[in-house]
Amino acid sequence: MVKTRFAPSPTGYLHIGGVRTALFNYIYARKHKGQFLVRIEDTDAERSKEEFVTAILDGLDWLNLSPDVEPIKQSTRYGIYKKNALELLNNGSAYRCNCSQERLANLRAEQEKNGLKPSYDGFCRDKSIEDINSAIRIKSPNEGETIVNDEVYGTIHFPNKELDDLIILRSDGSPTYHFCNVIDDNEQGVTHVIRGEDHLPNTPRQIQIVNALGYKGFSYAHLPLVLGEDRKRLSKRHAATDLMTYKQQGYLPDALKNMLIRLGWSKVEQEVFAISEILDSFNLTDIQRAGAVFDIGRLNFINQEHLALKNDVELLHLIKPFADKIDLDLDSHHDPKRLIRLCVGSGNNLEEIAHFLIPFVRNYDEYSDDCYEKFLIGSEKVLDFFNTQISTLDEWSETAINEVIDRAKTELDLPMPKIGMPMRAALLGRTKSPPLDATIYLLKKEQVLERIAQTLKKITAEC
Numbered sequence: 002m003v004k005t006r007f008a009p010s011p012t013g014y015l016h017i018g019g020v021r022t023a024l025f026n027y028i029y030a031r032k033h034k035g036q037f038l039v040r041i042e043d044t045d046a047e048r049s050k051e052e053f054v055t056a057i058l059d060g061l062d063w064l065n066l067s068p069d070v071e072p073i074k075q076s077t078r079y080g081i082y083k084k085n086a087l088e089l090l091n092n093g094s095a096y097r098c099n100c101s102q103e104r105l106a107n108l109r110a111e112q113e114k115n116g117l118k119p120s121y122d123g124f125c126r127d128k129s130i131e132d133i134n135s136a137i138r139i140k141s142p143n144e145g146e147t148i149v150n151d152e153v154y155g156t157i158h159f160p161n162k163e164l165d166d167l168i169i170l171r172s173d174g175s176p177t178y179h180f181c182n183v184i185d186d187n188e189q190g191v192t193h194v195i196r197g198e199d200h201l202p203n204t205p206r207q208i209q210i211v212n213a214l215g216y217k218g219f220s221y222a223h224l225p226l227v228l229g230e231d232r233k234r235l236s237k238r239h240a241a242t243d244l245m246t247y248k249q250q251g252y253l254p255d256a257l258k259n260m261l262i263r264l265g266w267s268k269v270e271q272e273v274f275a276i277s278e279i280l281d282s283f284n285l286t287d288i289q290r291a292g293a294v295f296d297i298g299r300l301n302f303i304n305q306e307h308l309a310l311k312n313d314v315e316l317l318h319l320i321k322p323f324a325d326k327i328d329l330d331l332d333s334h335h336d337p338k339r340l341i342r343l344c345v346g347s348g349n350n351l352e353e354i355a356h357f358l359i360p361f362v363r364n365y366d367e368y369s370d371d372c373y374e375k376f377l378i379g380s381e382k383v384l385d386f387f388n389t390q391i392s393t394l395d396e397w398s399e400t401a402i403n404e405v406i407d408r409a410k411t412e413l414d415l416p417m418p419k420i421g422m423p424m425r426a427a428l429l430g431r432t433k434s435p436p437l438d439a440t441i442y443l444l445k446k447e448q449v450l451e452r453i454a455q456t457l458k459k460i461t462a463e464c
Contacts, residue, residue, distance in 0.1 A: 383423045
């Protein structure tokens with residue numbers, strides 16, 4: 002059975018790069034009807050926090066990427082790591098090292114001074130050190146090479162002379178990342194290690210640990226880094242660093258996943274899709290090697306497309322929490338489903354759409370930008386016409402309102418922009434809105450008349 006895993010360190014919130022990694026692991030497991038696992042790698046006791054663990058799991062749950070079995074924490078498994086380290090020590094695959102921090106610092110400084118790559122020099126390799134409080138290092142082969150067969154980057158050769166003797170158990174008894182990683186992957190039955198390309202240099206070290214422990218090993222696939230639009234590594238200046246920011250802004254989880262799938266993989270032609278639609282096409286060998294650019298503009302487009310696919314009931318359910326945040330009572334509107342349907346394309350996310358709805362539900366505070374000076378001054382004829390015509394309407398429908406608009410174009414002898422822009426500005430305080438007949442309909446008749454009157458009063462007072 003194919004088993005993949007997402008193994009975040011809870012030293013911060015879940016970010017876009019981590020989400021993409023989790024997503025690719027999830028998709029690959031689903032494609033092969035396998036299992037998707039989550040492991041919390043919290044051996045960094047100083048930086049790991051429970052709030053980050055909660056945030057990571059909540060984020061995965063929001064994205065519907067929850068693991069198939071209960072996540073494990075490395076902090077609960079120290080005894081297992083120590084047992085394996087001692088076994089390697091006893092069979093000669095590892096050795097104790099009591100080098101002081103001062104000696105290691107001096108060694109590093111000397112190597113850097115001579116233009117050499119900092120590495121451990123094997124000082125304790127052939128010593129018989131009995132101190133049980135000393136660190137334990139694995140014996141790396143001095144000759145030959147370690148070969149990594151990667152599904153994305155192909156076959157990579159790493160000279161063993163460049164891979165020093167890695168510490169697997171510190172002097173305080175705590176295990177190191179590489180050692181825990183390998184042991185847990187083996188014990189959890191992981192078959193495919195899919196992770197960011199920044200872990201590629203770690204892989205030969207981990208393969209050496211695999212060999213020392215006598216494990217079967219794993220298939221590897223390293224994903225290209227997620228980049229900002231300036232093609233530099235994605236950071237806060239490019240996008241939100243916390244996944245849940247996107248939830249709070251009202252991006253749909255399916256839209257975000259849709260966007261992230263295409264970061265490094267583009268086997269299908271369609272821009273908008275669900276995970277279930279691309280499972281058959283997804284292969285690790287189709288992942289590109291170049292860094293993938295996270296484009297917020299593309300995310301906005303995809304999110305809008307996914308919103309447009311929702312039915313009216315779903316849209317109302319989705320938008321309501323965001324409306325509630327700004328005290329916008331959608332239940333008070335005479336046709337909230339129609340309102341949201343017509344305005345769903347007005348924002349990139351649910352938060353923006355909710356703010357766009359404000360003047361349809363309650364009075365606006367002021368005219369936006371320069372729409373008053375640009376569209377309302379000198380528009381009295383248009384406003385008077387609509388005030389008269391609207392007041393006589395017995396039926397409040399888009400059809401009846403559209404007839405009024407047609408009469409305005411004929412009787413006032415004005416092009417549509419000269420009619421639509423002043424009316425939108427008067428009714429909403431801005432010029433961006435759905436078609437004029439829908440804009441007027443989405444307000445109550447009394448609101449329309451009141452806002453026209455207020456605008457005429459303002460124009461008259463300032464003339």
